[in-house]
Amino acid sequence: MWWRWCWLCLKMIYKLFCCTISLVFFCFNVLWFFCNLAIPWCTLTLVAICVASKFVKLQRSPNEKRLLSLLNTPDDWPNYWPIANRGAGYDAPENSQAAVKKCLARxxxxxxLDAGITACGEIVIANRLTLERAGLTGNLSHHTLHELQQLSITEQHPMGSQYDRESVSTLKQLADFLEEQNMPPTLFLHLQDTSALMIDQLQKFMAANETFTQRTVVISRSPLAIYQLRKLRPEIICGLWHESYLSLSILKSSTLITSIYGAILRNIIAPVIGISVVFLNKEEFNLHIGDLWRNVGVRPIVYMVNSPNEKRYFQKTMKTQYLTDSLRSEPHLLMKA
Incomplete structure (x- = not known):
């Protein structure tokens, strides 16, 4: 009897072997077929990704009119171009209420402004540089709110003596401060932390503060963080902070790879996460790149632009808004001087 079982096992192994060989030959024939048709595998992969992205992409921000009203040209044309980085951190203590107040006064x-989260789960307006200047180490998430509010963010600034002592603000304190202003600014909130806790706390805060949400554009380096935030709150306007191509070694080796990477970023990632603005390095920006982003419904903004000549170039030639550390070097102010 045992020999019959052995015979059945051998037959099963033989059939399995034959099926495996058939599958290998089938795959080989399919590969040969596509190669002879000269269809690059990378193209097939991109087509598959494009098709898949149609099923997971978020709706473009329904607040396009609100975005245009936030960034639209005001009556005072020269003041439209610059976006004050950290409240124009060269002119006043960065990420401070005093800096915001000075911007509005001008x-x-x-x-x-930069936003991080503390060890106790509180969103604060600060960055790692603030801690380093105060002699603290580690990220904001390594310190409690009580520790951070013991610091004076004005003392460490070169022009800090001109301002009253000010501690690190929470997001709630910032929102209350902006609400008190006669003409609240358009706030670009740059997330320095993209953890799940940060996204959860931010979406809860913005859900409870509609007025603040109406005037805020959330900026992040992480497409995944933007996707998670807009999936929870589609009404939030978001932007992507794009790092320099030169910071990625693989993109330095080939113009083709750079082009493919840019196309994926613009035509797949941007529609999937539903961004409205993108911050680009000034050294890698030109009219063609600007048009490519505008064609997919995303407004490009360049960083960091501090020279008066560069500012004039982006105003007159590129017609693109820019991020700057100082408002004292605006061309129209120097021309008046």
């Missing part, structure tokens, strides 16, 4: 309404 007539500039576009302000970018």
């Amino acid at each position: 007539g500039y309404r576009n302000v970018l």
Whole structure:
């Protein structure tokens, strides 16, 4: 009897072997067929990704009109171009209420501020540089709110003596401060932390503060963080902070790879996560790149632009808004001087 079982096992192994060989030959024939048709595998992969992205992409921000109203040209044309990085951190203590107040007093309404999260789960307006200047180590997430509010962010600034002592603000304190202003600014909130806790706390805060949400554009380096945030709150306007191509070694080796990477970023990632603005390095920006982003419905903004000549170039030739550390070097102010 045992020999019959052995015979059945051998037959099963033989059939399995034959099926495996058939599958290998089938795959080989398919590969040979596509190669003879000269269809690059990378093209097939991109087509598959494009098809898949149609099923997972988020709706473009329904607040396009609100975005245009936030960034639209005001009556005072020169003040439209600059976005004050960290509240124009060269002119006043960065990420401070005093810096925002100075921007508004000058007539500039576009302000970018950094946001991080503490060890106790509180969103604060600060970055790692603030800690380093105060002699603290590690990220904001390594310190509690009580520790951070013991610091004076004005003392470490070169022009800090001109301002009253100010501690690190929470997001709630910033929102209350902006609400008190006669003409609240358009706030670009740059997330320095993209953890799940940060996304959860931010979406809860913005859900409970509609007025703040209406005037805020959330900026992040992480497409995944933007996707998660907009999936929870589609009404939030978001932007992508794009690092320099030169920072990625693989992109230095080939113009083709750089082009493919840019196409994926613009035509797949941007529609999937539903961004409205993108921050690009000034050294890698030109009219063609600007048009490519505008064609997919995304407004390009360049960083960092501090020279008066560069500012004039982006105003007159590129017609693109820019991020700057100082508002004292605006061309129209120097021309008046």
